[in-house]
Each structure stands twice: as structure tokens, then as C-alpha cells.
Amino acid sequence: MDLMKKIWEDAKNDVKTIVLPEGEEERTLTASEEIKKQGLANVVLVGGLEKIQNKAKQLGLNLDGIEIVDPETSEKTEKYVQEFYELRKNKGMTIEKANKIVRDPLYFGTMMVKCNDADGMVSGAIHTTGDLLRPGLQIVKTAPKVSVVSSFFIMLVPDCEYGEDGMLIFSDCAVNPSPTAEQLASIAIATAETARNLCKIEPKVAMLSFSSMGSADHELVEKVRRATEIAKELRPDLDIDGELQLDAAIVEKVAKQKAPNSKVAGKANVLIFPDLQSGNIGYKLVQRFAKAEAIGPVCQGFAKPINDLSRGCSAEDIVSVVALTAVQAQSMK
Structure with a gap:
């Protein structure tokens, strides 16, 4: 029953960068403060800077030391658009379509993982599993010798x-x-x-x-x-x-x-x-x-860790999954 304690310790020993594309969502913001406080990961929130800052202020949260990235203004957006186009051009992707798609926080966050600007991603508080899997399979894809996520x-x-x-x-x-x-x-x-x-x-x-x-x-x-x-x-x-x-x-x-x-x-x-x-x-x-603690769902099979949340998750659940994702990233060096 001390599993999560061990996972927290492992996460702290080799701190990874985890991107949270639902950066404007209340539970995600609350979890981000706790993750930073506990030293479990370097958090990157994706969303509108002003919206995130205003929401954090309303909730009384301290986001000092937490990176916030807006796809509309990020200096990395152009690079991600070009990279996504190259990945999908054989599937009919155009630069115009790529420019629109990559600005979606889920796709932007997945491109961060693909381009090694983040070690892993956690989403699902307000998105479905399908929403998460789609960019994951298109961009990060499965690990070698793995046929299914x-x-x-x-x-x-x-x-x-x-x-x-x-x-x-x-x-x-x-x-x-x-x-x-x-x-x-x-x-x-x-x-x-x-x-x-x-x-x-x-x-x-x-x-x-x-x-x-x-x-x-x-x-x-x-x-x-x-x-x-x-x-x-x-x-x-x-x-x-x-x-x-x-x-x-x-x-x-x-x-x-x-x-x-x-x-x-x-x-x-x-x-x-x-x-x-x-x-x-x-x-x-x-x-x-049985009043069991259910940690997950956690994904396996991606080339880099991308993990899902239940839309009924709590802020505490997000903290746990981020810690798990960070430890997964340690084994994918």
C-alpha cells in the first residue's frame, strides 16, 4: 500500500517535465500547485496566459515557477506546425490544416512531447480518451515492438x-x-x-x-x-x-x-x-x-508517456497520474 509513496520518491529523484494541456481547468490548476510544491515534476500548463492567471487568482493558487505556454503566441508554434505537417503530409495534411490543428492544446502538448520539450503529457479531466489517443497515435505513435496502446x-x-x-x-x-x-x-x-x-x-x-x-x-x-x-x-x-x-x-x-x-x-x-x-x-x-483506490487509467504502449484521466477525477488524482507519468518517463530515456 506504500506504492504511491515510492512513486513520489522516484519522481522527486529524477524530476521530469510534464505538460498539462488542460491548463485553464480548475482541478488541473489546483493539482499543478501541489505538484510544484511536492517537487514531483516540472509542470507546463497549456492555455491562455491571462485566463490561467485569472483563474489561479480566483482559486487562491500560487503558480510561481510553473511554465504557461499559449499556442497562439508561443515561439515554438511555427516549429510544431512544420513538424506536424511533415509527419502527416502523406495522409493529406496541408500547412494550413496543420497550423489550425497544432493550436489545439492537446495537439500542442503532444508536439511538445514529440519534440522533447516535455517528457510526458497528462490530460482527460475535460477530454475523452479518444481525444487523447488521436494525437498520441498520430504524433508520438507506439513504442518499438508494441502493436497496440x-x-x-x-x-x-x-x-x-x-x-x-x-x-x-x-x-x-x-x-x-x-x-x-x-x-x-x-x-x-x-x-x-x-x-x-x-x-x-x-x-x-x-x-x-x-x-x-x-x-x-x-x-x-x-x-x-x-x-x-x-x-x-x-x-x-x-x-x-x-x-x-x-x-x-x-x-x-x-x-x-x-x-x-x-x-x-x-x-x-x-x-x-x-x-x-x-x-x-x-x-x-x-x-x-471494496472502497479501493483506483489509480489510472494509465496508458502503456506509446513511445513516450501520454496518460489519460477520468473526467470525474479529483485534483489528487491528477497529482498521482503526473507522478506515475514522470516515473514512466524515467524508464524511457
Whole structure:
């Protein structure tokens, strides 16, 4: 349960620059003051200078030491327009279109990351996941050998014996509605790496289904079986197993009955959901019924860290995701 404390410490030890394109939004401003105060990151707010300063004054916030960049007046805008045009000209982009698009704060912030003027970006307090993914995929694109961008939640469940002392990683709960077997395998591998590199735990990855080790036959079950096979072939060094029902994945007593020969069953700390519906419902059930802290959604698979927020997020949530993004950036040197 000390995960976020460790992440804060790591963020402070190698301070990164994180751009927040929703710079005029109240929770973002409140979070920015706290991030600066705690020394978690160098924050860059994107938006109108006067609007941001006036809003901060109304809220009684101190933004001293926080950079504010307005796409309409920035000296970097012309450079970003040209760079974006070069990236997209084969898709029909024109300089005129690029000049308009790059002035959008989300695109401007993404270009900052692409051009190494920021180490990562966090958005989503007032934008949808699709709004964030579009410029991310167009500009930053996926990391080498990664076929799909996905998301994960770190679930911290109080007084819980399952997972890693109550910590479990859920994926994918925010991005891919109906992943193929190949995409599901990629998501499982990426999330295992996240568990190892960000959460500092040895991943035991359960590929979830409504069947355990052949107890049912259905095309949906077959997709999970195939995804498990692909993931094992690609990364035989990782503990990945399936298909497993949720109880077989995390409860040792049930695992002994349903999957007695599995190294993962009963011990899983990474749960891979078969589709977005089950993942989104699953994390929200645990969050509400178990009073769990749900950190995320955090994206994985981009060449540089770009992360999403829930539109219902608090300022505290933004602080947490910025810290996570900063630590992700440290591993992407």
C-alpha cells in the first residue's frame, strides 16, 4: 500500500517535465500547485496566459515557477506546425490544416512531447480518451515492438489478501473495446512489464474469462486461450496463464480445484480482461464495493508517456497520474 509513496520518491529523484494541456481547468490548476510544491515534476500548463492567471487568482493558487505556454503566441508554434505537417503530409495534411490543428492544446502538448520539450503529457479531466489517443497515435505513435496502446489501473484494495498485499493491476479498462487475440497477448505482455518496472513486483498474469482451463467452450473463451498461447510464445520468461475465471485467478483454494497445475492460478497480481466492457465494469465494482483506490487509467504502449484521466477525477488524482507519468518517463530515456 506504500506504492504511491515510492512513486513520489522516484519522481522527486529524477524530476521530469510534464505538460498539462488542460491548463485553464480548475482541478488541473489546483493539482499543478501541489505538484510544484511536492517537487514531483516540472509542470507546463497549456492555455491562455491571462485566463490561467485569472483563474489561479480566483482559486487562491500560487503558480510561481510553473511554465504557461499559449499556442497562439508561443515561439515554438511555427516549429510544431512544420513538424506536424511533415509527419502527416502523406495522409493529406496541408500547412494550413496543420497550423489550425497544432493550436489545439492537446495537439500542442503532444508536439511538445514529440519534440522533447516535455517528457510526458497528462490530460482527460475535460477530454475523452479518444481525444487523447488521436494525437498520441498520430504524433508520438507506439513504442518499438508494441502493436497496440492499452491502459491499466493500479487497484489498491484495503484489508485485502489477494494480489500483492491488496495491490492488483487491471488491464485493459479504458482503451480497446474488443481486442483480438494478438492484441490481448500484447496487452498482457505490456502490463507484465508495467508491473515489473513501475510497480516493482514480479508479475503473475491471469488471462480472465468465464471459463477455467477448458471448463467451457465458446468463441470468446477460444480468443482468450489463443491470446494466452501467443503471449507465452512471445515471452516464455513471464508467468502468464489462462484461461482463468476470476476466483481461480486470485483464490488459492479455488485454484487448487479449477487449475491445480497453474503457476499463476490463486496467485495472480495482474488481471487481463477479455474486453473493455468487462474491464471497465470490473475496476468500478472493486473501486466502489471494496472502497479501493483506483489509480489510472494509465496508458502503456506509446513511445513516450501520454496518460489519460477520468473526467470525474479529483485534483489528487491528477497529482498521482503526473507522478506515475514522470516515473514512466524515467524508464524511457
